[in-house]
Amino acid sequence: GNSVTQMEGPVTLSEEAFLTINCTYTATGYPSLFWYVQYPGEGLQLLLKATKADDKGSNKGFEATYRKETTSFHLEKGSVQVSDSAVYFCALRGSGNQFYFGTGTSLTVIP
């Protein structure tokens, strides 16, 4: 079956620190992988995606590379800002267009 495992939070970082949020997946076939971000009181917004192995998704300084050999899609950012404080969800899209979400990782960036 399909599933996504994310590192548990919460994560607290100082501004300009390096961020890594781990995500691994289990899937049948070749899923597309996504990172969504949810700011307080809001719905989910697509942050980045990758549709095939070795693809790198990037947006707003965040990056994630689709690693088929390790079934991973870790999210990274070189220098976080206070405005990056949010909950981050890793997800995969299965063959039936259904999304499977990780449990989310809460990030707090302090000045």
Add this chain to the structure above:
Amino acid sequence: GAVVSQHPSWVICKSGTSVKIECRSLDFQATTMFWYRQFPKQSLMLMATSNEGSKATYEQGVEKDKFLINHASLTLSTLTVTSAHPEDSSFYICSASGTGRETQYFGPGTRLLVL
């Protein structure tokens, strides 16, 4: 592009009443819409998947008679929580995808509080 709206954003109702939540795709035709429920500090739980003009497919454990879903057009899906009770209080989020669109686009969510 690919904007999904939800209405209302907040609703407070008395126990026993029914509440309707609308989900609209504003600039694309949503052949499939999804309804999720999110509990505080938890991930999204898929409740049901609806295709335009068809009956919704509910996930295991979701009461279809309590959570009525209608997807009557390519831009509108509604979720009606019937005879709401305090345990139905939650954050309800819809998402939509269109033909040829791999990504789901999420609405901003509706927070329901049942007193």
